[in-house]
Amino acid sequence: xxxxxxxxxxxxxxxxxxxEETKLGQRFYVxxxxxxxxxxxxxxxxxxxxxxxxxxxxxxxxxxxGEPRKxxxxxxxxxxxxxxxxxxLVERITIKIVKPNPPIHGHYDSVAVEITRGR
Numbered sequence: 001x002x003x004x005x006x007x008x009x010x011x012x013x014x015x016x017x018x019x020e021e022t023k024l025g026q027r028f029y030v031x032x033x034x035x036x037x038x039x040x041x042x043x044x045x046x047x048x049x050x051x052x053x054x055x056x057x058x059x060x061x062x063x064x065x066g067e068p069r070k071x072x073x074x075x076x077x078x079x080x081x082x083x084x085x086x087x088x089l090v091e092r093i094t095i096k097i098v099k100p101n102p103p104i105h106g107h108y109d110s111v112a113v114e115i116t117r118g119r
Contacts, residue, residue, distance in 0.1 A: 001091060002038035006053055007031050011064035015075060018103055022068050026101055030060055030079070035092040035118075051087050059083060072097045072113040080117040092118035 009030040014022045034051055041050035059082050069075050076095040083093050096114040104111070 001035040004034040004036065004038070004051060004053070005032070006034070006056060009057060009060060009064075011061060013064050013066075014068040015070070015072070016068075016099075016102070017070050020103060026099065028064060029098040029100065030064060031094075031096040031098070032056065032060070032079075032083075033094040034083070034087075034090055035094075036089040037091070038089075051089055056083060056087070059086060072099060072111075073115070076113050076115045077117075080115060084117060084119065090119075092116060 009032070011028050011030065012025055013028055014025040015028070016022055016026075034056070036051060038050055041047075060079055063075060063078050063082065069078075076097050079095045079097075080093050084090055094114060094116040096112055098110050098112040100110040102111050
């Protein structure tokens, strides 16, 4: 299966379990791996034969900057479901959401959730 990678999309949202997260908000990063048959697009050189990255970005942005969710798992599931429903070429999709500064005491770079869904 062919793959499209869309890396480190940045959004500001109000997702989290704790009140300060939903009040102050924070930055989130999203990585997407779309698995699809891209042979037709590779031969035609036509945007209509592939998955338009800008449309994918817009759908993810709507979710990430929209209604607050408590869990990264919920956000990832909503993104995967939306993209599978709206892009018929997508066979499998992997969504990774990174939260760089969660309110956890300790030394770390970030926390993340990654899910893979398919037809």
